[in-house]
Amino acid sequence: xxxIVGYTGKRIxxxxxxxxxxxxxxxxxxxxxxxxxxxxxIRLWKKEGKVSEVKNEIESDPDQSIISTSHTGIAHTRWATxxxxxxxxxHPHKGxxxxxxxxxxxxxxxxxxxxxxxxxxxxxxxxSETDTExxxxxxxxxxxxxxxxxxxxxxxxxxxxFGIVAMATAEPGVLVVARRGSPIxxxxxxxxxxxxxxxSAIITHTRNAIxxxxxxxxxxxxxxxxxxxxxxxxxxxxxxxxxxxxEAAEKGGYEHYMLKEIxxxxxxxxxxxxxxxxxxxxxxILSGLNLEPREMAEISRLLVVGCGTSLNAGLVAEYATxxxxxxxxxxxxxxxxxxxxxIVGSKDLVVAISxxxxxxxxxxxxxxxxxxxxxxxxxxxxxxxxxxxxxGRGIYLHAGPEISVASTxxxxxxxxxxxMIALKFARSRRMSIESGRCFxxxxxDIPALVEExxxxxxxxxxxxxxFAQYDHCFFIGRGYMFPVALEGALKLKEISYIHAxxxxxxxxxxxxxxxxxxxxxxxxxxxxxxxxxxTMSNVHECKxxxxxxxxxxxxxxxxxxxxxxYAIEIPACPMHTSVVPATVALQLFSYHIARIRGCSIDQxxxxxxxxxxx
Ligand code: AGP
Numbered sequence: 001x002x003x004i005v006g007y008t009g010k011r012i013x014x015x016x017x018x019x020x021x022x023x024x025x026x027x028x029x030x031x032x033x034x035x036x037x038x039x040x041x042i043r044l045w046k047k048e049g050k051v052s053e054v055k056n057e058i059e060s061d062p063d064q065s066i067i068s069t070s071h072t073g074i075a076h077t078r079w080a081t082x083x084x085x086x087x088x089x090x091h092p093h094k095g096x097x098x099x100x101x102x103x104x105x106x107x108x109x110x111x112x113x114x115x116x117x118x119x120x121x122x123x124x125x126x127x128s129e130t131d132t133e134x135x136x137x138x139x140x141x142x143x144x145x146x147x148x149x150x151x152x153x154x155x156x157x158x159x160x161x162f163g164i165v166a167m168a169t170a171e172p173g174v175l176v177v178a179r180r181g182s183p184i185x186x187x188x189x190x191x192x193x194x195x196x197x198x199x200s201a202i203i204t205h206t207r208n209a210i211x212x213x214x215x216x217x218x219x220x221x222x223x224x225x226x227x228x229x230x231x232x233x234x235x236x237x238x239x240x241x242x243x244x245x246x247e248a249a250e251k252g253g254y255e256h257y258m259l260k261e262i263x264x265x266x267x268x269x270x271x272x273x274x275x276x277x278x279x280x281x282x283x284x285i286l287s288g289l290n291l292e293p294r295e296m297a298e299i300s301r302l303l304v305v306g307c308g309t310s311l312n313a314g315l316v317a318e319y320a321t322x323x324x325x326x327x328x329x330x331x332x333x334x335x336x337x338x339x340x341x342x343i344v345g346s347k348d349l350v351v352a353i354s355x356x357x358x359x360x361x362x363x364x365x366x367x368x369x370x371x372x373x374x375x376x377x378x379x380x381x382x383x384x385x386x387x388x389x390x391x392g393r394g395i396y397l398h399a400g401p402e403i404s405v406a407s408t409x410x411x412x413x414x415x416x417x418x419x420m421i422a423l424k425f426a427r428s429r430r431m432s433i434e435s436g437r438c439f440x441x442x443x444x445d446i447p448a449l450v451e452e453x454x455x456x457x458x459x460x461x462x463x464x465x466x467f468a469q470y471d472h473c474f475f476i477g478r479g480y481m482f483p484v485a486l487e488g489a490l491k492l493k494e495i496s497y498i499h500a501x502x503x504x505x506x507x508x509x510x511x512x513x514x515x516x517x518x519x520x521x522x523x524x525x526x527x528x529x530x531x532x533x534x535t536m537s538n539v540h541e542c543k544x545x546x547x548x549x550x551x552x553x554x555x556x557x558x559x560x561x562x563x564x565x566y567a568i569e570i571p572a573c574p575m576h577t578s579v580v581p582a583t584v585a586l587q588l589f590s591y592h593i594a595r596i597r598g599c600s601i602d603q604x605x606x607x608x609x610x611x612x613x614x
Pocket of ligand 1: 307310358362407491608610
């Protein structure tokens, strides 16, 4: 989810690249860099921190010759995935010492270690820890005067995703762009071409743009654009008119970041899973855990700590680990864990879940668990964050920047990764390879399930319109659907200010049922699976007390549909993976209720994106 800008044309490139980076910085980047080209020379400036840091570097450079004359350049703001956010890891990256090729990249190169080993054997040395430098060095090694040809050959060796802009010292004025899984937009001006990772960096210059397709590569020289496929076949791509406002462009055309991030979930989950599922071996590949099967087998308990949404994801991990691994698993609210003198030791793996990696209570729990000798792993979205560094080992979510305060794609990526951890533990114990393959495939199927739910947004809006006027409501579920009820209630309360509470469905009759009447709607998780019949009985108890009811049901389940006033359907799938589509349905339900109520969805009152105080 990095920001990329490139320019070639009549104007001086540096100020245009810097303003483009600033438009992309809204997603909270951690380092930035620029490369400028003139006749037979390319210079780079890179700096950790905000775009303003590299801007200062450029403006204070005593040699302004290239800066004030270059008409071609590339620029990048980094959302770290491989290697912490440092100056040396910042893009652009280049070939060997006298660069023939310089490039910027957005995406994940899965086979970068293999490629790096091969290039090191050829005598190339690397400066950074990034996957991108491997691509730069590979392209540089293949370069024989034709950048389009060299990058085509390099990308045909790459597994993974990319959005790329590259330059070559010997081809001033030329940019070569390519995409697979990470967008590249080509903005067409009267005497210039501007490329970017999203339209927000282009539309202040032109609204006439070409969106490359996956596996397209294009050579751009001024206003000449030559588009090929990675099999070198020439193709044409129609230009289109970008009719968004600059502010809408930053949200990808969505009204709020939250809705954009809800719809990003299929790709975000694919990135979280990418390269981590081995269906053939029926196992997960989680090198970041840095635990051999024997060490996994010797761990007696999984203990998950977190707060808020991350805590809800941890409850899914508790159920799945017990369910599939036959081992003890617990989830604890991080502050509670830290202060209640927990019994924890060297046979425990403590997994700290945190999107931001900066939540004070979760960090404190990590430190306390370390003091007691536990193994620690982080499950974090922000690379190089405090919890990630304190944990020392772990798995990055690769969910991309999550801007909206209400967490959506982080939760579904957390659950997907936690299911992979459960798979890995299970296969180090009694799970067979066949069962492992089924589990691995079920995890790999999650993005498609989310896509199915997203297609039903219009139906969900119709249900949300019926419930936007209430000030209180219950969410109920049992088994894997209990954490879904918790997450659904948290989403609704934090963005719509409706007093939403979640209960284990069996808990209703132990007190909460006293609150049921026609003003207390109940949202029930009724999708097919263990315990669903009992929750159905709870729904009948609610209806008998005039409570309006919404059921999250399995597509085609007419019995469940007839038991509720309104239904939201999710695709049939195993109970443990149904956590994700059921949650996405409730994300949309909550979002549209908050929208109808006119709430400040991305920045709800009283809330912060990261709670860095206890
Ligand atoms: C969830 O929508 C909230 N924004 C909040 O509960 C959040 O999940 C919690 O503060 C934990 O944040 P973290 O994942 O960054 O540690």
